[in-house]
Amino acid sequence: MPDMPTVLQQARRSLAIVRKDIRIYYAKGPVIIFGVLFPVFLFLSFTIGRHLSVDFMIPGLLGMILFFTATSVSPIVIPWEAQARTLERLMSCPVKIETIIVGDILASFAFGLAISLVPILIGLFLGITILSPLFFALAVILAALCFASLGTVFSIPPTNMPSTVNMIAAVVKFPVVFISGIFVPLDELPAWGQAIAYISPLTYFTDIARYSIQGRGHLPVALDLLVLLAFTAVFLVVATKLHHKTMPRRI
Amino acid sequence: MSNDVAIQVVSLTKCFGDLLAVDHVSFIVSKGEFFGFLGPNGAGKTTTVRMLTGVIRPDAGTASILEYEAGSLRAKQLTGVVPEMANAYGDLSGWHNIMLMAELYGIPASVARERGTGLMQETGLYTRKDSLVRTYSKGMKQRLILCLALISDPQVLFLDEPTSGLDVQSARLIKDMLQGLNAKGKTIFLTTHDMEEANQLCDRVAIINEGRLVAIDAPEKLRMAVSGMYSVEVSFDNVVNPELLAAIPGVNTVKKLGDKWRLYTVSPGELVVSLTNFSSSNGLRMVSLNTLAPSLEDAFVALTEKEVKDA
Ligand SMILES: Nc1ncnc2c1ncn2[C@@H]1O[C@H](COP(=O)(O)OP(=O)(O)OP(=O)(O)O)[C@@H](O)[C@H]1O
Ligand SMILES: [Mg+2]
Numbered sequence: 001m002p003d004m005p006t007v008l009q010q011a012r013r014s015l016a017i018v019r020k021d022i023r024i025y026y027a028k029g030p031v032i033i034f035g036v037l038f039p040v041f042l043f044l045s046f047t048i049g050r051h052l053s054v055d056f057m058i059p060g061l062l063g064m065i066l067f068f069t070a071t072s073v074s075p076i077v078i079p080w081e082a083q084a085r086t087l088e089r090l091m092s093c094p095v096k097i098e099t100i101i102v103g104d105i106l107a108s109f110a111f112g113l114a115i116s117l118v119p120i121l122i123g124l125f126l127g128i129t130i131l132s133p134l135f136f137a138l139a140v141i142l143a144a145l146c147f148a149s150l151g152t153v154f155s156i157p158p159t160n161m162p163s164t165v166n167m168i169a170a171v172v173k174f175p176v177v178f179i180s181g182i183f184v185p186l187d188e189l190p191a192w193g194q195a196i197a198y199i200s201p202l203t204y205f206t207d208i209a210r211y212s213i214q215g216r217g218h219l220p221v222a223l224d225l226l227v228l229l230a231f232t233a234v235f236l237v238v239a240t241k242l243h244h245k246t247m248p249r250r251i
Numbered sequence: 252m253s254n255d256v257a258i259q260v261v262s263l264t265k266c267f268g269d270l271l272a273v274d275h276v277s278f279i280v281s282k283g284e285f286f287g288f289l290g291p292n293g294a295g296k297t298t299t300v301r302m303l304t305g306v307i308r309p310d311a312g313t314a315s316i317l318e319y320e321a322g323s324l325r326a327k328q329l330t331g332v333v334p335e336m337a338n339a340y341g342d343l344s345g346w347h348n349i350m351l352m353a354e355l356y357g358i359p360a361s362v363a364r365e366r367g368t369g370l371m372q373e374t375g376l377y378t379r380k381d382s383l384v385r386t387y388s389k390g391m392k393q394r395l396i397l398c399l400a401l402i403s404d405p406q407v408l409f410l411d412e413p414t415s416g417l418d419v420q421s422a423r424l425i426k427d428m429l430q431g432l433n434a435k436g437k438t439i440f441l442t443t444h445d446m447e448e449a450n451q452l453c454d455r456v457a458i459i460n461e462g463r464l465v466a467i468d469a470p471e472k473l474r475m476a477v478s479g480m481y482s483v484e485v486s487f488d489n490v491v492n493p494e495l496l497a498a499i500p501g502v503n504t505v506k507k508l509g510d511k512w513r514l515y516t517v518s519p520g521e522l523v524v525s526l527t528n529f530s531s532s533n534g535l536r537m538v539s540l541n542t543l544a545p546s547l548e549d550a551f552v553a554l555t556e557k558e559v560k561d562a
Contacts, residue, residue: 089339
């Protein structure tokens with residue numbers, strides 16, 4: 001087990017990775033604009049023409065935006081750096097592979113949080129009220145972390161082609177959006193639909209968001225948070241452990 | 252382990268599938284030594300450097316840097332690296348690249364700023380410090396990569412072909428900096444294809460071929476170890492038939508090098524006398540005459556060729 005000073009030292013170095021990621025990958029006009037517009041259009045294309053209330057739409061839109069933005073760039077950072085030949089120098093620095101992965105996750109987390117302000121502000125402008133701000137804030141933070149971690153799980157296979165990783169990510173991401181109670185509330189799904197919904201972490205976030213805005217959810221909020229926490233832990237452990245194995249094979 | 256050892260490598264081995272890229276390589280580099288690592292393309296130099304700098308893990312054997320296991324955080328903390336073909340971040344400025352590296356090594360910000368400024372001035376990059384690295388020329392990028400390796404003031408420096416593809420000025424600047432660092436007591440591990448560079452800079456060189464270490468010694472001793480490779484370089488004021496040159500007693504091989512001829516021999520002294528007779532009897536005048544001892548390049552070729560034949 002690493003001692004405390006080492007953990008703190010590595011945590012500080014993770015933050016340097018976060019700043020690097022934000023400068024290079026996130027603080028770019030197109031990345032930000034696409035981050036907001038893509039989920040908005042996808043969402044509108046499935047909700048337009050249906051007579052849905054703002055209270056119903058905003059939690060779904062927020063869930064989608066958070067999910068897509070927090071998983072948008074994090075999967076391709078490592079393959080991209082291997083291809084651009086910056087990864088080798090990173091790996092020869094006194095940082096653990098875990099430190100690099102956690103840095104990439106935190107950058108993605110920050111990006112997800114920042115962009116999620118857009119649908120929240122739109123919602124507030126359209127007159128929604130957040131009935132339980134504490135649970136809501138907790139859920140947004142936890143979900144951003146969860147999805148950011150999932151993003152780095154996608155990049156575990158040691159391919160240095162960002163496009164391959166993007167494909168792997170898309171194959172998972174799109175179905176997840178459709179099974180997570182975003183377009184159809186969980187209560188209205190048949191039993192088998194609900195069973196499928198429970199394998200998606202996005203389901204639990206959407207449920208808390210609905211609880212916080214519409215006043216009632218499908219599952220108890222504490223359970224939602226707990227499951228979200230469990231997903232986050234699993235993704236984090238899987239990502240750090242497996243990247244440890246695959247990263248040297250990228251060089 | 253005696254404590255003047257900087258790098259200790261014991262039976263280090265790495266396979267890629269069936270290919271033994273590095274085959275039970277062992278050597279020791281002392282503190283303060285300027286150590287050259289030579290070998291033909293694909294010999295296993297870069298693979299060795301990557302194992303020593305903790306980028307890939309060896310399949311067998313051990314290596315340590317200043318008594319810490321190679322690849323450990325402590326070993327990396329004391330090491331600076333110029334990897335082969337590595338890039339700085341093109342979308343960051345040179346300055347931000349240096350500051351990022353300083354943060355990853357845990358260098359306090361004020362120290363990093365001072366050192367970073369000094370290094371960029373020394374390498375002539377300071378006026379371009381805020382430009383994106385994307386806009387740097389190849390030589391500027393390579394000088395920046397050296398700055399990145401030096402920002403932590405490392406005790407041990409690994410450089411994998413740092414001067415390849417650079418113009419004379421950039422290459423000389425880097426070589427001068429390396430000599431300065433070595434004079435200050437830093438241990439330097441240099442991989443290069445430039446025999447002259449190795450000859451000028453290194454206290455000792457190791458030669459690796461097909462994953463195996465074939466020689467390790469001072470450049471001067473390696474040169475002397477290859478016999479029969481003396482040569483005389485001569486140029487005449489007129490055209491000469493190479494067959495006539497080859498017929499001079501004592502000449503083993505004749506090579507044309509631009510406007511000069513290089514004649515290989517075992518006894519260069521006698522050949523010089525024969526050449527004087529040759530030119531006067533053929534009505535030629537010698538424009539220049541030089542006797543050459545075997546070069547490190549000759550030694551390198553002899554050692555790496557022999558291995559190929561034996562294999
Ligand atoms: N990641 C890898 N996967 C498979 N084979 C590899 C890998 N890296 C190196 N090799 C092989 O290992 C051998 C040694 O390669 P290495 O890069 O160490 O050579 P080198 O001495 O640095 O050559 P050069 O002078 O061309 O840089 C080569 O045959 C190379 O093809
Ligand atoms: Mg190489």
